[in-house]
Amino acid sequence: MALRQACCRGRPGRHLAGTGPVSDAPARPRRRASDAALTDWFAARGWRPAPFQREAWRRYLAGESGLLVTPTGSGKTLAALGGPLLQALALDDAPAKARRGVAAAPRLRLLWITPLRALAADTVRSMQEPIAALGVPWTVAMRTGDASARDKRLARKGLSDVLVTTPESFALMLSYPDAAQLLAGVRGVVVDEWHELLGNKRGVLLQLCLARLRGIVPAAPVWGLSATLGNLEEARDVLLPHRPDAPILQFARRRRMTLQTLLPNEGERFPWAGHLGLSQLARVAAVLQKARSSLLFTNTRSQAELWHRALQSVWLDDPKTLALHHGSLDASLRAAAEAGLRDGTVRCVVATSSLDLGVDFPAVDQVLQVGSPKGMARLWQRGGRARHRPGEAGKVICVPTHALELAEYAAARVALAHGRVESRPPLRLSLDVLAQHCVTLALGGGFEPAQLLEEVRGTHAFATLREEAWTAVLDFIVRGGGALENYPDYRRVIRDDDGCYRVHDRRVAFRHRLSIGTITSDGSVQVRYMKGGWLGSVEEAFISRLRPRERFQFAGKTLELVQLRDMTAFVRIAKAGEGRVPRWQGGRMPLSSELGAEVEAILHEPAESPEMRALQPLLDLQSRLSQLPGPDSLLVESIKTRQGWHLFVYPFAGRGVHEGLAALLALRWGREVPNTFSWAVNDYGLVLTAQSEAWPDAPLMQRLLTPEGLLDDLLASLNIAELARRQFREIARVAGLLPPSLPGRAARSLRQLQASSSLLFDVLRQHDPGHVLLAQAEREVMEAQLDVQHLKAVLTRCGERPLALRRPRSLTPLGFPLWAEAIRGQLSTEDWRTRVKRAAQQLEQRHARNA
DNA sequence: GACCTGCTGCGGGATG
Numbered sequence: 034m035a036l037r038q039a040c041c042r043g044r045p046g047r048h049l050a051g052t053g054p055v056s057d058a059p060a061r062p063r064r065r066a067s068d069a070a071l072t073d074w075f076a077a078r079g080w081r082p083a084p085f086q087r088e089a090w091r092r093y094l095a096g097e098s099g100l101l102v103t104p105t106g107s108g109k110t111l112a113a114l115g116g117p118l119l120q121a122l123a124l125d126d127a128p129a130k131a132r133r134g135v136a137a138a139p140r141l142r143l144l145w146i147t148p149l150r151a152l153a154a155d156t157v158r159s160m161q162e163p164i165a166a167l168g169v170p171w172t173v174a175m176r177t178g179d180a181s182a183r184d185k186r187l188a189r190k191g192l193s194d195v196l197v198t199t200p201e202s203f204a205l206m207l208s209y210p211d212a213a214q215l216l217a218g219v220r221g222v223v224v225d226e227w228h229e230l231l232g233n234k235r236g237v238l239l240q241l242c243l244a245r246l247r248g249i250v251p252a253a254p255v256w257g258l259s260a261t262l263g264n265l266e267e268a269r270d271v272l273l274p275h276r277p278d279a280p281i282l283q284f285a286r287r288r289r290m291t292l293q294t295l296l297p298n299e300g301e302r303f304p305w306a307g308h309l310g311l312s313q314l315a316r317v318a319a320v321l322q323k324a325r326s327s328l329l330f331t332n333t334r335s336q337a338e339l340w341h342r343a344l345q346s347v348w349l350d351d352p353k354t355l356a357l358h359h360g361s362l363d364a365s366l367r368a369a370a371e372a373g374l375r376d377g378t379v380r381c382v383v384a385t386s387s388l389d390l391g392v393d394f395p396a397v398d399q400v401l402q403v404g405s406p407k408g409m410a411r412l413w414q415r416g417g418r419a420r421h422r423p424g425e426a427g428k429v430i431c432v433p434t435h436a437l438e439l440a441e442y443a444a445a446r447v448a449l450a451h452g453r454v455e456s457r458p459p460l461r462l463s464l465d466v467l468a469q470h471c472v473t474l475a476l477g478g479g480f481e482p483a484q485l486l487e488e489v490r491g492t493h494a495f496a497t498l499r500e501e502a503w504t505a506v507l508d509f510i511v512r513g514g515g516a517l518e519n520y521p522d523y524r525r526v527i528r529d530d531d532g533c534y535r536v537h538d539r540r541v542a543f544r545h546r547l548s549i550g551t552i553t554s555d556g557s558v559q560v561r562y563m564k565g566g567w568l569g570s571v572e573e574a575f576i577s578r579l580r581p582r583e584r585f586q587f588a589g590k591t592l593e594l595v596q597l598r599d600m601t602a603f604v605r606i607a608k609a610g611e612g613r614v615p616r617w618q619g620g621r622m623p624l625s626s627e628l629g630a631e632v633e634a635i636l637h638e639p640a641e642s643p644e645m646r647a648l649q650p651l652l653d654l655q656s657r658l659s660q661l662p663g664p665d666s667l668l669v670e671s672i673k674t675r676q677g678w679h680l681f682v683y684p685f686a687g688r689g690v691h692e693g694l695a696a697l698l699a700l701r702w703g704r705e706v707p708n709t710f711s712w713a714v715n716d717y718g719l720v721l722t723a724q725s726e727a728w729p730d731a732p733l734m735q736r737l738l739t740p741e742g743l744l745d746d747l748l749a750s751l752n753i754a755e756l757a758r759r760q761f762r763e764i765a766r767v768a769g770l771l772p773p774s775l776p777g778r779a780a781r782s783l784r785q786l787q788a789s790s791s792l793l794f795d796v797l798r799q800h801d802p803g804h805v806l807l808a809q810a811e812r813e814v815m816e817a818q819l820d821v822q823h824l825k826a827v828l829t830r831c832g833e834r835p836l837a838l839r840r841p842r843s844l845t846p847l848g849f850p851l852w853a854e855a856i857r858g859q860l861s862t863e864d865w866r867t868r869v870k871r872a873a874q875q876l877e878q879r880h881a882r883n884a
Numbered sequence: 885g886a887c888c889t890g891c892t893g894c895g896g897g898a899t900g
Binding site for chain 2: 148149150177178185199200201202204205229230233235302303304305306307308309310311312332333334335336339359360385386387389390404407411434435543544546547548549550551552554614616617618619620621622688773850853857869870873
């Protein structure tokens with residue numbers, strides 16, 4: 034992004050890339066770039082690279098690969114590598130030599146991969162100036178889905194010297210027969226924001242593509258740029274499996290970050306449960322008034338809509354200075370919000386993670402985080418958006434939505450001080466991605482299976498790929514597997530007489546290129562004005578419950594539904610009133626284990642902090658009624674209420690794990706004593722509610738918490754088949770079993786998609802139960818969704834710790850949010866609110882009496 | 885007087 038910061042202090046060149054004659058370029062030292070030559074070149078332009086940059090660049094010149102760790106939220110980071118790399122390439126005469134041959138000869142020298150289209154555009158922009166300064170007639174093209182026709186053409190024909198692209202577009206390049214030829218001149222690869230790809234299937238796709246590239250240009254250095262991670266060495270190994278000792282270079286020191294919490298006033302009642310935090314509206318509005326520009330981060334899209342609406346009602350400035358940004362808003366609206374921040378016409382943007390990522394806009398004066406940040410990486414990232422003076426620590430202002438979040442912030446402060454960040458575990462053996470990649474290569478000129486297997490095993494993701502799985506994948510792309518072979522649609526690849534696998538059918542080729550990539554999101558309804566103009570998308574389940582003329586709140590506006598047609602909701606601005614706010618089904622964002630452990634520790638031994646001081650009365654109540662949780666024991670509370678007999682357990686392991694744990698405990702307890710259990714979880718713990726009398730004792734708890742038989746019991750307690758059915762839809766999409774929606778045609782509804790994927794699932798289960806993708810779906814449920822490894826570790830730890838079994842006379846502060854969560858499913862929202870409110874008041878009264 | 889959970893990211897091509 035900010036390439037120019039590092040490499041453009043020199044005299045601007047006379048020629049823009051690609052426009053000037055070669056002979057006019059400033060004299061270049063010599064044909065082969067050397068360290069000394071570069072030093073001279075930089076010195077002549079008054080540019081002094083930082084030591085780590087010099088090191089990165091020296092290593093690059095030596096043909097090495099590596100990982101460059103750069104602080105989050107700093108635009109300068111790209112300069113770290115991009116500058117030296119461009120210089121080195123420019124000093125090397127080879128590109129000019131290549132051009133002296135046939136005019137159409139591929140010139141591609143540098144491949145730059147970023148996970149975001151917007152980042153690609155920024156990168157291209159920032160490269161223009163340094164390249165002009167170098168005085169080389171280079172073309173930089175962007176190859177992404179939204180690139181211009183010119184750029185696409187340049188990329189397609191290999192006529193650009195530098196190509197900035199996404200993993201998906203890179204894969205697409207490989208689907209053309211001339212890919213090897215186009216990439217043959219590549220002399221360097223940069224993978225930007227590698228941490229964003231490391232832990233997901235996009236990263237797996239990129240690993241495969243890079244392995245292919247290594248097959249074409251084995252010597253080309255590959256450099257990753259990554260934010261700090263808990264598993265940097267692993268990140269390096271995944272990117273560079275062929276260079277186990279590649280260097281990890283650290284960008285100077287990370288910026289310090291501090292945290293401030295908007296605390297409740299003395300004596301103020303503060304919610305014990307809830308996630309919205311609107312009770313803090315006045316305080317937040319006051320904080321926003323004080324700064325010129327702010328970002329207010331929320332955790333969910335509907336929360337962002339609600340906060341935007343609430344702020345609007347108290348906003349003193351021009352309403353236009355308050356903007357909204359989340360992933361379901363149309364790109365144009367998001368771009369408008371970003372532009373507003375850039376030109377100063379917007380003072381505050383309410384945003385979700387859509388603004389976490391690296392889009393280039395100037396830092397804002399302050400960053401606020403509503404509710405739990407859930408993990409340290411997110412907090413670093415969001416905090417990095419704030420403007421800092423050099424040497425000054427960054428700051429995040431935290432807005433608690435319920436009392437216990439105060440502890441979370443106090444814990445986060447400790448973790449920030451220690452510079453802790455989560456790991457991103459890389460995926461392994463995603464056979465759906467492998468199947469897609471194989472079809473891509475079959476399309477891109479074909480592949481020889483033994484050779485490809487070796488190449489694929491050269492990646493981190495498939496290093497342990499077994500022969501059977503490989504054969505199954507090949508079988509799958511050739512005939513869809515046993516049950517599907519009668520359907521021509523699934524016979525995509527043909528094994529030719531020479532033993533090579535190729536695609537011959539043009540329709541298959543077309544459909545495959547349309548469905549390249551691993552991001553699946555289907556079944557959303559586009560929202561647009563009657564007069565034209567797109568607003569974004571909402572979920573079918575939400576909009577289909579609205580009647581025409583009914584109002585709803587979306588994109589920061591009150592809209593009126595006119596009609597719903599072809600997966601498009603036509604709307605107009607409503608005259609008055611407020612409407613319902615859409616909800617989206619998204620990721621679950623559990624509290625990270627790092628932060629969870631920190632919370633547990635701080636509750637046990639409250640460090641001196643404003644948050645813990647504010648929380649003290651609540652902690653006192655917790656100790657009085659029961660006891661404080663802590664790392665040295667496992668707190669278990671059992672209580673009888675009108676709803677039944679509750680068992681509260683607090684492992685502080687995050688929602689995902691608690692979900693599995695709750696199901697497990699319910700099953701095991703039910704086995705011992707016939708009873709009916711329901712359960713609810715949050716990030717701190719879980720509650721089981723029994724219909725008949727049930728009091729746990731220590732031996733029972735030990736039996737419930739044994740790691741023995743975990744897998745079998747999990748399989749029995751959760752409807753794994755049903756979970757796998759849902760997981761299968763994504764896998765089937767990635768593997769190419771579901772037809773992509775064609776551009777220009779109405780999107781298929783979620784119901785249709787579910788029907789076709791569900792049907793496939795059933796057919797396969799019945800006729801081909803060993804199908805490679807079914808196994809994949811089950812594995813993903815166990816690993817990704819239930820996080821069995823983590824669950825097992827948590828269970829083991831629970832079993833090892835001495836049990837603190839308490840029977841408090843009323844709900845405790847820790848138990849209350851879980852209890853509220855448990856009865857939420859049973860009651861209407863209105864009843865639930867009343868009930869929770871009454872209960873909270875009773876508890877407080879009792880608390881006041883006893884105090 | 886309230887105490888509404890569920891993020892993000894990508895992607896076509898032949899023809900005029």
